[in-house]
Amino acid sequence: MRALLRMIWSTVLVVMLSGCMDRIYLEDATLSLMVGLDVNEKNELLVYMTSPVFSEEAKEKSEEYGVRASTIRESRMGFDEIVTALTVSGKIQVLILGQRLLQHPDWFRLLDVVFRDAKFSVNARMVALDGPVSEMFEYRPKDKPRLALHVTKLIDTANYRNLTVKTRAQEFHRQMFEPGITPTITELRKEKRAVKVMGTAMLTENGVYAGLIEPRNTLLLQMMLHEKQGEISVTIPIQEQNDQKSIVAGKISFFVKGVNKKVKTTYRDGKFQFDVQMGLDVSISERMFPYNMEKDYKKLEKMMEAELRKDYDLLVKKCQAAKTDPFGFGLYARAYEYKRWKKIENDWPKAFSEAEVHFKPEVSIKGNGVTK
């Protein structure tokens, strides 16, 4: 009897507990899937949002709104005034930053709520949009699923082929706060009939837009950052025979099957020196010129190495000119030359722009495809 009483009593207590305050049923929630931030000519913050609509009666499958607000959290109020249900931020897939917003050096502070509110999704993919954000949110393609899903998938697959980076909000936060690396995010552009991946947007240390790394070079950046990840397919010109009449360029394409990166860090002549040794196991997938592989594959390897080194050098020059270090060489500097690093810690991009980087790719052809 006493046990029974105890059970009844504890049930009553549990039922009366007030732990159920944050319950929102799925049907009472407006899941924002894509959020855009931009500023207008008067430097006012514009927040855009798109969310799926589940009602069968509705003709459109998603709703898009933009509001003027001074912070993201304040914008939620604005959205709640318009949308059917309660705006929730737990499932944001894409966070789009407008071109104009990225010109402001203090825009990162706007994202405070993303990292402070535990309910906010830190998995959102960060995107820099080349153009006004409103264009993106007004776009309603007929041949695509809901725009937010389409963009998410676009970024993920483009990232798989290493055409762009995939920087989630949390990773972006790290890149912003880490002095040894500058952030890189996906860059998109709203074309007339499609959304196009432009490549990777380089940002400076405080988040200001500093330039674009094309998909071709993003491959190189990704190999440097993550070694082998996803599918790496490179096409480079090889100057074997210069036949002007041929419509076929002397190019060769290959898959990179394995990357083995070694960075040697030294400090000489008042600069940081990075010797990057990159072992690449490649498998040729396309060859636009006749070549005797059995005899001269060593020669071909050398040519490929030279071409890759040229590309890498150009990329590094470009980054140095833009005062960015998307490769994270600062991490190596801190790890191997800590005393020197300590002195320039606060302005690593400047130190990096003076540093010397020597790439030394070592290509080894492992496969030749299924034809000879």
Place this chain on the structure above:
Amino acid sequence: MAMRGWLRRKKTSAKDRMSRRSESHYVREIHDQLPDNIAELQRIFTLTPDLVIRQFNSLQVEGQIALVYLRSLADKNSINNNVLRPLLNQREGADKSLFELLSVGKVFTVYNFQSVETEILQGSSVLFIEGRKEALVVETHGWPQRAIEDPQLEASLKGAHQGFVETDAQNIALIRRYIPNRELKIKEIWVGERGATKLSVMFLADVANPDVLQELEDRIKLIEVDTILNTGELEEYIEDNPYSPFPQLITSERPDTVASHLLQGKIAVIVDRSPSVLIGPASFPSFFQNVDDYSTRWLVATFIRMLRYLAFIVATFLPAIYIALISFNYEVIPLDLILSIGESREKVPFPPLLEALLMELTLEMLRESGIRLPAPIGQTVGIVGGIVIGQAVVQAGIVSNIMVIVVAFTAISSFIIPNYDMASAVRFIRFIMMLLAAMFGIVGIVVGLMALIGHLISLESLGVPYGSPLAPVRFSDWKDFIVRSPLWKMMDRPKGTRPIQEKRQGNNRLKGSEK
């Protein structure tokens, strides 16, 4: 205060109140005069039209004889051929004693009316003889019996196709056929004031732990009831924790299962008049084992075991997780799934808990109604239920598609658990978990899970830990836990039952694999 008084009313001891009705305690000696005895019998058995008292004279015995038996319970053929015929007809062998004349296996003498009454009520016949202060009990049982059939609840693919029946002698026979060994001992205990039930406690004397046996016997001896109608009743009187939803003793209707448990050092209680046998001490994993496990290939058996444990988790938590996810934590659902859930829930007018309760209760009702209906009608219930659950509810927009999938998955999972009692326990816990999930989300489920685990490891069966071999950890017993390792690996009996003889078999591996 009034309510507390009512709750505490049970103050007078059970003994006092029982004694008032136990008029049946006759400790009266048998008289030497036959008419006195008959009068006494007629006083005991009033309104008993099936009582037969046959008086006759025999050549072999001096004085009149009275044969007393219950027509309904005694075997008439046996009485006619083995008792009456030798006494009435035989002219030779006048020098033989009464014992030698009766051609029945078991004959013994009793001296008081209490024994007489008990024996008559059990179907024996009793001979009273003029001038003797004793009576002869002749075993002439013969009551309606069922043939041995395939077990209904515990069907098996490769196991034996014999199930227990309602007569304990038959059941003992079925078990003895598996273990014809002199160490297989039986202790008989009678329980019940009115309809004394014979319990046969069966164990392997050189394997079973005597302390556990003593514990079981003590508990049985404390029972004071009218009668034990079924094994389930006995279980409820002797189990360790009556407030737990989990079965703490195994009931089986398969003699091979019982034999296997006896060989592990467990103790079986055969309840007369009940077709199932109680086995203890039980542990949690033993409810997920099945005789077929040991006759299928061990890899396959292991896979099926894992499937059962997975089914246990699914059947307990899946609806709760569904509720928690769509009312609190939809952040963890993958995007594509959340969109399809959102689309299917869009029309549903109820909150998730109500939706889930509605479907789960419908399912339980369908299941429960199907059990006790005659087979032809049972099918109709299945069809109606299938249409209601599967289609109409969704089309009417009362329940979402995903919920139907969840319910169906849960139902199938709960049917995979081989033991009926364990499956019922899971069904019950599921509802508690659903309530917790509806109130507190994932946190609620975690709290429920912790409480569940805490409860499971604190349970005991006949004083032996229920959570063994997981808590306390007994690694050697893990050979027959989630993995059903090859039989030749299980050299020792499971330690969880605390057997006094640990070695089960020799090294049987060498013969087959010696190269």
